[in-house]
Amino acid sequence: xNLSPEDVKHIALLARVRLDDSEVERLSEQLSSILxxxxxxxxxxxxxxxxxxxxxxxxxxMREDSVSPSLPREDVLRNAPATEDGYIRxxxxxx
Amino acid sequence: xxxxxxRYETIIxxxxxxxxxxxxxxxCSCAADYSGAEPNTHVCPVCLGAPGVLPxxxxxxxxxxxxxxLALHCSIAPFSKFDRKNYPYPDLPKGYQISQYDLPICAGxxxxxxxxxxxxxxxxxxIHMEEDTGRLLHRVDPVTGEGYxxxxxxxxxxxxxxxxxxPDIRTPAEAREYLVRLxxxxxxxxxxxxxxxxxxxxxxxxxxxxxxxxxxxxAKVEVKNMNxxxxxxxxxxxxxxxxxxxxxxxxRIPQETRxxxxxxxVTVSQRTKEEASDYRYFPEPDLPPLRFxxxxxxxxRASLPELPEAKRNRFLALGLSDHEAETxxxxxxxxxxxxxxxxxxxxxxxxxxxxxxxxxxxxxGRWANETGQNLADLPATPEKLAKLIQMAEExxxxxxxxxxxxxxxxxxxxxxxxVVEKRGLATISGDDELTAxxxxxxxxxxxxxxxxxxxKESAIKFLVGQVMRATRGRADPQKATDLLAAELDSK
Ligand SMILES: [Zn+2]
Numbered sequence: 001x002n003l004s005p006e007d008v009k010h011i012a013l014l015a016r017v018r019l020d021d022s023e024v025e026r027l028s029e030q031l032s033s034i035l036x037x038x039x040x041x042x043x044x045x046x047x048x049x050x051x052x053x054x055x056x057x058x059x060x061x062m063r064e065d066s067v068s069p070s071l072p073r074e075d076v077l078r079n080a081p082a083t084e085d086g087y088i089r090x091x092x093x094x095x
Numbered sequence: 096x097x098x099x100x101x102r103y104e105t106i107i108x109x110x111x112x113x114x115x116x117x118x119x120x121x122x123c124s125c126a127a128d129y130s131g132a133e134p135n136t137h138v139c140p141v142c143l144g145a146p147g148v149l150p151x152x153x154x155x156x157x158x159x160x161x162x163x164x165l166a167l168h169c170s171i172a173p174f175s176k177f178d179r180k181n182y183p184y185p186d187l188p189k190g191y192q193i194s195q196y197d198l199p200i201c202a203g204x205x206x207x208x209x210x211x212x213x214x215x216x217x218x219x220x221x222i223h224m225e226e227d228t229g230r231l232l233h234r235v236d237p238v239t240g241e242g243y244x245x246x247x248x249x250x251x252x253x254x255x256x257x258x259x260x261x262p263d264i265r266t267p268a269e270a271r272e273y274l275v276r277l278x279x280x281x282x283x284x285x286x287x288x289x290x291x292x293x294x295x296x297x298x299x300x301x302x303x304x305x306x307x308x309x310x311x312x313x314a315k316v317e318v319k320n321m322n323x324x325x326x327x328x329x330x331x332x333x334x335x336x337x338x339x340x341x342x343x344x345x346x347r348i349p350q351e352t353r354x355x356x357x358x359x360x361v362t363v364s365q366r367t368k369e370e371a372s373d374y375r376y377f378p379e380p381d382l383p384p385l386r387f388x389x390x391x392x393x394x395x396r397a398s399l400p401e402l403p404e405a406k407r408n409r410f411l412a413l414g415l416s417d418h419e420a421e422t423x424x425x426x427x428x429x430x431x432x433x434x435x436x437x438x439x440x441x442x443x444x445x446x447x448x449x450x451x452x453x454x455x456x457x458x459x460g461r462w463a464n465e466t467g468q469n470l471a472d473l474p475a476t477p478e479k480l481a482k483l484i485q486m487a488e489e490x491x492x493x494x495x496x497x498x499x500x501x502x503x504x505x506x507x508x509x510x511x512x513x514v515v516e517k518r519g520l521a522t523i524s525g526d527d528e529l530t531a532x533x534x535x536x537x538x539x540x541x542x543x544x545x546x547x548x549x550x551k552e553s554a555i556k557f558l559v560g561q562v563m564r565a566t567r568g569r570a571d572p573q574k575a576t577d578l579l580a581a582e583l584d585s586k
Binding site for chain 2: 053058062064086089
């Protein structure tokens with residue numbers, strides 16, 4: 001399977017990764033070869049097999065609706081790029 | 096609007112997001128009620144999207160969405176799962192939203208609305224569960240003049256259900272009616288406060304026009320940013336006209352998202368990121384799927400209260416008018432107060448129905464409007480109010496006195512009989528006492544007496560008024576009229 005440079009640029013944009021032209025070229029090849037590995041799966045006949053929603057044979061794993069304390073705000077904001085009045089401050093987000 | 100209606104048919108579908116009334120968030124134990132909280136104080140490693148943490152489904156949220164599905168005649172999927180919606184905005188720090196894609200919990204229901212052309216059944220395509228996003232505030236740096244955004248993650252991860260209607264709605268008024276009925280049901284079953292103004296209920300609308308008689312739909316415009324029922328209605332009226340005029344000019348309507356600008360009363364095209372719809376859904380690996388068995392659904396069905404429509408029909412069968420029945424069932428607490436009062440009054444059912452309806456739609460409703468309180472908190476309980484009504488019915492107090500007693504009981508919660516006693520509000524029963532008041536009224540109002548003898552019948556009404564005033568409403572008006580007539584005619 002061949003990923004075009006446009007595909008790679010689109011994926012990079014979705015992943016918020018900035019790539020220069022040589023990286024786009026290199027990743028086109030590398031990502032294409034990864035997809036080739038997955039192509040082996042596509043060869044398996046899955047006719048009549050239920051889609052798998054989850055790899056483990058579990059269902060209805062739920063918790064009671066009870067409240068426990070949240071983090072102190074200093075900890076919440078610790079990894080924020082910038083803060084203002086208790087908010088996380090980021091570059092303008094397009095609505 | 097009527098002019099466009101002859102050329103084009105309007106097709107509207109609504110997507111309504113509703114916050115659920117749970118204690119904790121959807122996938123973590125942070126408190127779900129963040130109203131009035133300082134920003135970023137209801138946040139934990141799970142809703143902060145810290146590495147290595149795992150979400151766990153809130154079972155109450157699943158109950159509430161299932162109840163909603165049952166109330167809206169949906170089928171509840173025996174098997175359902177969550178999916179990851181990849182989404183690059185910082186209002187969800189994980190970089191994705193846990194939502195549902197192809198196997199929503201509820202599907203295939205309906206909601207009946209009453210329209211100008213009679214009843215209409217609006218299909219419910221699906222109801223799915225997801226997590227709410229954080230709140231973004233947009234600011235401008237006063238020094239650099241550059242825009243920036245502030246994030247509050249208190250709302251991030253709060254349980255949110257999305258109710259998607261079929262494109263069965265034909266007018267902005269029907270859209271509004273659909274929302275009113277939907278909110279009523281959500282409040283009856285107690286799954287949400289469903290206030291649009293506070294964002295607990297949010298509505299996006301899809302609207303397109305097609306020439307009358309054409310089968311395929313026109314290009315769909317999605318309208319957002321409407322924060323009230325009125326805004327939804329007005330935005331759809333605006334869009335209907337805008338699209339009709341464009342079509343009249345031979346233009347094509349582009350498929351796009353538009354935002355309602357409330358203070359300008361227009362919709363404007365919103366720039367959307369090209370890749371925004373590239374959500375790359377895939378099954379959420381952190382959450383095992385859900386399986387619902389019949390016993391679980393049966394227990395939920397049993398816990399559903401009587402819904403407004405059933406109540407309305409029952410009230411109509413009791414002999415109440417459309418308007419009375421509609422007003423009584425508007426809120427669940429009003430309907431329940433009415434039924435409790437009717438039961439306490441007892442006796443002949445029609446009479447009890449009439450009396451209870453009059454009081455609930457009259458004094459009781461006034462109290463609720465004036466105090467803004469829930470009827471469950473009214474100190475004049477159905478039991479006390481029934482006693483008061485009984486006294487009025489027996490003639491122990493007059494209608495005017497009954498209102499005064501109600502005000503006092505609504506304030507203090509005292510027994511009505513005690514209030515009547517303490518305030519001396521019992522109807523004047525002895526003819527002697529009333530005759531004395533009647534004679535005073537005649538003696539003090541020579542002009543009215545002269546008018547009466549000159550044949551002006553209405554003069555007696557004035558005199559009755561004088562008697563009522565002198566007795567502070569404690570006289571039986573009919574008796575006062577009779578005594579006045581007797582006294583006047585004997586002269
Ligand atoms: Zn949390």
